[in-house]
Amino acid sequence: MINDKKLKLGLFDFTDCEGCQVELVGLKEKLLALSEKVEIVNWRLGQAKAQWEQFDIALIEGAPLTPGEIDLLKIIREKSRLLVGLGTCATLGGIPAILDKEERQQWYNKIYGPEYEGRGVDALPLSAYVKIDFLIHGCPISGNEAARIFSDLINGKKLNYKDYSVCFECKLANLPCRLLEKKPCLGPIAQGACGAICLKGGSACYGCFGIKEGANVGALLTILNKFASEEEIENYFSMFHNKSKLYDHR
Amino acid sequence: MIIDEFIAKIEGHGALDIDWANKKARLRILEGERLFEGILVNRPAEEAPWITSRICGVCPIAHNLASVKAAEAALGIVPNKTTILLRKLMMASQIIQSHVLHAFFLASPDYLGIDSGIELAKKNPEIFKTAINLKGIGDEISLAVAGRSVLPTTTTIGGFHKIPAKKTLTELSGKLEKNLNYAIAAAKIFAKLNYPQYNIELEFISQTDKKNYPGYESEIIISSQKDDSAIEDYKNDIQEEVRLDSTAKFGRYHEKAIMVGALARLATHHDYLDPVCRKYLRATNFNNPFHNNLAQAIEILHFYKKAQEIVGILLREKLDPTVAVPSANPPLKGIGAVEAPRGGLYHEIHLNDKGKITFINIITPTVQNLPSMEKSAQAILDQSPKISLAEARKLIEMLIRAYDPCITCAVH
Numbered sequence: 001m002i003n004d005k006k007l008k009l010g011l012f013d014f015t016d017c018e019g020c021q022v023e024l025v026g027l028k029e030k031l032l033a034l035s036e037k038v039e040i041v042n043w044r045l046g047q048a049k050a051q052w053e054q055f056d057i058a059l060i061e062g063a064p065l066t067p068g069e070i071d072l073l074k075i076i077r078e079k080s081r082l083l084v085g086l087g088t089c090a091t092l093g094g095i096p097a098i099l100d101k102e103e104r105q106q107w108y109n110k111i112y113g114p115e116y117e118g119r120g121v122d123a124l125p126l127s128a129y130v131k132i133d134f135l136i137h138g139c140p141i142s143g144n145e146a147a148r149i150f151s152d153l154i155n156g157k158k159l160n161y162k163d164y165s166v167c168f169e170c171k172l173a174n175l176p177c178r179l180l181e182k183k184p185c186l187g188p189i190a191q192g193a194c195g196a197i198c199l200k201g202g203s204a205c206y207g208c209f210g211i212k213e214g215a216n217v218g219a220l221l222t223i224l225n226k227f228a229s230e231e232e233i234e235n236y237f238s239m240f241h242n243k244s245k246l247y248d249h250r
Numbered sequence: 251m252i253i254d255e256f257i258a259k260i261e262g263h264g265a266l267d268i269d270w271a272n273k274k275a276r277l278r279i280l281e282g283e284r285l286f287e288g289i290l291v292n293r294p295a296e297e298a299p300w301i302t303s304r305i306c307g308v309c310p311i312a313h314n315l316a317s318v319k320a321a322e323a324a325l326g327i328v329p330n331k332t333t334i335l336l337r338k339l340m341m342a343s344q345i346i347q348s349h350v351l352h353a354f355f356l357a358s359p360d361y362l363g364i365d366s367g368i369e370l371a372k373k374n375p376e377i378f379k380t381a382i383n384l385k386g387i388g389d390e391i392s393l394a395v396a397g398r399s400v401l402p403t404t405t406t407i408g409g410f411h412k413i414p415a416k417k418t419l420t421e422l423s424g425k426l427e428k429n430l431n432y433a434i435a436a437a438k439i440f441a442k443l444n445y446p447q448y449n450i451e452l453e454f455i456s457q458t459d460k461k462n463y464p465g466y467e468s469e470i471i472i473s474s475q476k477d478d479s480a481i482e483d484y485k486n487d488i489q490e491e492v493r494l495d496s497t498a499k500f501g502r503y504h505e506k507a508i509m510v511g512a513l514a515r516l517a518t519h520h521d522y523l524d525p526v527c528r529k530y531l532r533a534t535n536f537n538n539p540f541h542n543n544l545a546q547a548i549e550i551l552h553f554y555k556k557a558q559e560i561v562g563i564l565l566r567e568k569l570d571p572t573v574a575v576p577s578a579n580p581p582l583k584g585i586g587a588v589e590a591p592r593g594g595l596y597h598e599i600h601l602n603d604k605g606k607i608t609f610i611n612i613i614t615p616t617v618q619n620l621p622s623m624e625k626s627a628q629a630i631l632d633q634s635p636k637i638s639l640a641e642a643r644k645l646i647e648m649l650i651r652a653y654d655p656c657i658t659c660a661v662h
Contacts, residue, residue, distance in 0.1 A: 015282030017658050018261055019307020019400045025351065026389055026399050028382050032371055040368070046355070047366035048258040065282030095304045096284040107288030112492050112499075119497055120282040140307060140400050201396075201403025202411020203300065235293065 007056040007154060010042035012076060014062030014069045015120070016094065019140040020087035021045055021061055027143045034147065037154050055080040057153060059136075063089040063096055065120040070129055077130040084153070085126045086146070088139035088208045093243040095139070096123035100242070124243055134159045138194060139208035139240060145193040162193040165212050166205050169196040178204065182227040184236045189215035206239035256280070257647050259356040259366075261308050262657025264498075266627075266646055270639050275627035275646055277620060279498035281661040290610045295321045295601050296407055298610070302597065303401050305612070306659045308351060310401045311344035311392065312590030313659075315466065316597040316612075321407045323584025324601050326577030332570040333409040334466070335560055336395050340402070341465045341588065342557040343391035347399070348591035349512065349546040350388060352654045353440065354381035357543045360648045361443040377439055383432040384550060390425060391557055394418050409573035416565065423561045426554070433554035434526070440547030441533040445540040446645060450629040452537060452622065454514035455503050457481070457587055457594045463522040463552060464515050464589035471594065474517055477504055481587045484596045488613055498660035500620045501613060507621035510593025511654065512545035523548070524555040539626045540652045546591075590615055592656055616660035623653050 013021065024031055041051040058080035064073045077083055088094040099107065101122035108118040126132050134153075136146050145162075152159055167187040170177075173196050178185035187199065190207035199205055211217065224233050255265040263281045268274070286305055290298060298321055303314035315337055322329065329337075354377065355367030362374060370378035389399035394414045397403030404412045414422075453475050457468035471479045471487065479487040490499035502508070516523075517536045530548045535541050586597040593615030600609035627646045634642070 015284060017304050017307040017310070019304070019310065022307045022351065022400050025355065026385065028386060032368070035368055043366075044256055044258050045261070046259065046368065049365050050258070063282075065284070066280070068280070069282065095289065095301060096282075098289045099285055103288065104283075104285060107285045108283070111283075111285065111287050116492055116494060118283055119280070120284070123284070139304065140398075197398055198403045200412075201398065202406070203397075203403045235297075239297075 006037065006039040008041045008051075008054065009038040010055040010058045010076065010080070011040065011046070012042070012058065012060045012072075013045060014060065014073070014090070015065040015096065015123075016062030016087065016089040018045065018061065020138070023140045023143045024146065027147055030147050034150050034154065053079070057082045057084065059084050059086045060090050060126060061086040063093055063123045064126060064129060065096065065123055067119075067121060070121070073126060073129055082133045082153070083126075083130065085132050085135045087141050088137055088240055089123075090126050091135040091137045092210060092240050093123045093125045094240065097243040098238055099123065135210065137191060137209040142194050142197070161191055161213075164192040165215065166190040166192045166194060166196050166199070166207070166209070168192055169194070170199050170205075173200055175199050179223055184224055184228050184232060186220070186236060189217050189220050204236070206236060208240045211241070211244070257650055259359075260651055260655050260657065261306070261659070262655070262661065264650075264655065264657050266643065266650065268639065268643060268646070273631045275624060275631055277496070277624055277650075279496040279620070279657055279661060281497055281657050283497050283661055286662045287610050287612060290607050293607055295325070295599065295605045295607060298599060298607060299402075299405055299407070302612070305662045306656055307400055308656060309344060309348050309590050309592065309659065311340050311396060312588055312595050313597070314402045314405055315340065316586040316588050316590075316595050317599065318405060318407055319586030319588065320584045320597040320599040321586070321601075323586065324580060324582050324599050325407065325584070326580035327408050327574045329409055329574045330570045330572055332413065332564070332567070333574070335564055336410060336413060338466045339391060339557060339560045339564070340395050342553040342560065343388045343395070345465070345553040345591050346384060346550055346557070347388035347392065349550050350381055350384045350436075353543045353546040353550070357651050357654070358443070360651060361445060380432045380435045380439060383429055384436060387425060387429050387432075387554075391422060394422050406573060408575060410571065413569055413571045416569070419561055419565050423558070423565060426558045426561060430554065430558070433551045436547045437527065437530045437551045440544045441530050443544070445538065445544070446648065447538065448540070448630060448633060449535075449537045450539060450626050452513075452539060452626075453506055453508045454517045454536075455508045455510050455594065455618070456515045456518045457589050458519065463519050463556075466588055468587040468589065468594075472518055473503070473508070474514070479504075481585060484585065484587065484613065485598070485611065488596075488618060490613065490617060498620065498657060499617050501617040502621055503618065507625045508618060509539065509622045509653075510615045510618045511542060511591070512549050513539070513542040514593060515589060516545040516548060524552045526555060527552045539649060542652050542654065546654070592616055592654055592659070593618060612662055614656070614659040614662065616655045616657065619653050619655060620660065623650055623655065
């Protein structure tokens with residue numbers, strides 16, 4: 001991917017909290033250094049200038065919830081050499097995916113009244129509609145991990161995930177094990193690189209970086225079933241994995 | 251293409267319709283509905299702050315703490331003094347983070363004749379340096395107290411899972427001292443920007459405890475037109491209108507279009523500002539909504555000083571890490587109100603006796619600002635008979651940015 005011309009980057013957001021873009025802005029100088037190597041040709045949140053030709057890289061944050069977003073996703077796919085999902089709403093459906101498609105109608109009625117026709121169809125990951133080249137998970141993404149992946153992306157390297165789970169990072173940080181304290185935790189099966197940041201703050205791990213490839217979900221469930229109710233386990237998995245395919249494996 | 255109708259450089263997706271023949275302006279909100287008020291039902295109370303903070307990546311702390319306060323009211327929990335101080339520090343960092351992001355990176359390019367915040371680096375390096383340093387400080391306070399710069403990890407109903415060590419607070423104190431000049435620079439920069447000059451009658455609303463500049467503690471809602479109301483009546487006094495072509499509701503206070511946020515707090519509470527902010531008040535025109543961005547810069551300085559003050563108190567006092575527990579026979583219904591960066595935010599939570607959420611209602615600041623944005627847009631059209639459609643569109647988009655709408659919050 002080495003050539004003189006700057007890579008054309010489009011940064012798009014569908015329905016979400018925009019927190020992953022805020023994490024990117026939080027990279028400050030690092031972001032500036034990366035932005036020197038690409039030309040941001042389309043970024044609604046950051047600039048008015050918007051080109052719609054080809055993109056070398058399209059980054060998409062958020063879940064394609066409305067028909068307009070689903071159509072736009074397909075258009076962006078056609079125009080992009082590499083399509084990368086940014087953040088858990090894009091990669092797994094995120095928090096909005098807690099609700100199933102069928103449940104949405106009753107909430108449109110309750111929240112907006114019977115006259116209102118909801119725009120949102122269903123909160124699904126980008127991969128439900130188009131082929132995705134790589135997923136940068138996280139709710140929110142880790143700025144540093146995203147910077148590492150961007151750097152590889154811009155330099156044409158093969159993209160990969162860290163070869164460890166959140167559990168490993170938690171051990172490195174010397175934190176007390178939640179499972180030993182009989183508190184549910186998805187750390188052992190969750191893809192790492194977040195630095196176990198939620199666990200460091202005292203919160204649970206709901207596996208927002210996705211389920212690590214090859215993780216033994218069954219073994220974790222055996223442990224969880226020893227002290228947690230079916231409902232509690234369901235709650236933990238539903239936070240970010242309601243629509244992820246791996247959820248069906250448990 | 252559909253995306254081109256979205257207004258650039260605001261949080262979330264909205265479009266501006268101008269009926270040029272009749273000189274009318276209207277907003278259409280197009281963000282997808284995530285239905286947070288549905289997502290939360292049947293989930294445990296303790297998940298409320300975790301989930302609602304994900305309504306908005308720009309003001310997650312405000313949502314997190316509004317839910318915490320609502321759940322504590324429902325459970326009859328009285329948090330300790332350390333907890334309150336740490337939450338006030340979080341709110342200070344929240345205001346700094348959100349205002350810096352918006353005022354510098356999204357709004358200031360309008361007044362400087364450039365397109366994006368990234369361009370500031372080359373074209374206005376001093377302004378860029380100020381923005382980057384202040385964003386860094388806001389993020390560091392959040393990281394130290396809330397556990398992460400975006401989306402808190404340490405907070406819980408009743409207190410904190412973890413409180414910062416004195417050593418962390420000492421380091422924070424040093425950094426705040428060292429970078430104070432950037433907070434002063436923020437107010438100076440925005441006092442000197444060239445804002446479009448309009449005079450529009452604005453009614454301002456703010457939560458208050460009548461003792462402090464608004465933020466974490468709220469007891470009543472006050473209006474610049476002396477039309478006060480109780481927080482408990484928020485749902486009656488802030489009426490939300492559903493428009494069939496908009497995914498966000500439009501909120502009016504006592505049936506009037508009102509403005510909430512930085513300019514509203516400044517108008518109603520300038521007597522409570524840190525003294526160092528006072529001289530920038532003279533530059534503020536409370537009839538010009540574009541001055542909301544100046545008010546944001548003044549608030550950056552105020553909350554910076556506030557953060558310094560709170561860190562000082564935390565360093566002097568013995569910190570109590572205890573998490574407060576529910577009282578016997580709690581009401582199981584509670585309202586959590588805070589002044590978020592964009593104005594008054596309300597979370598109401600009802601629980602069953604197993605601690606599961608049975609009902610949640612959220613009214614966000616931007617919902618309250620939407621009718622005022624349309625009213626001010628209309629005033630611009632009325633007051634500028636000679637401008638072209640293209641100029642009107644540009645100016646009204648600037649106006650909308652000046653209000654700092656958060657559409658992701660408004661729809662939620």
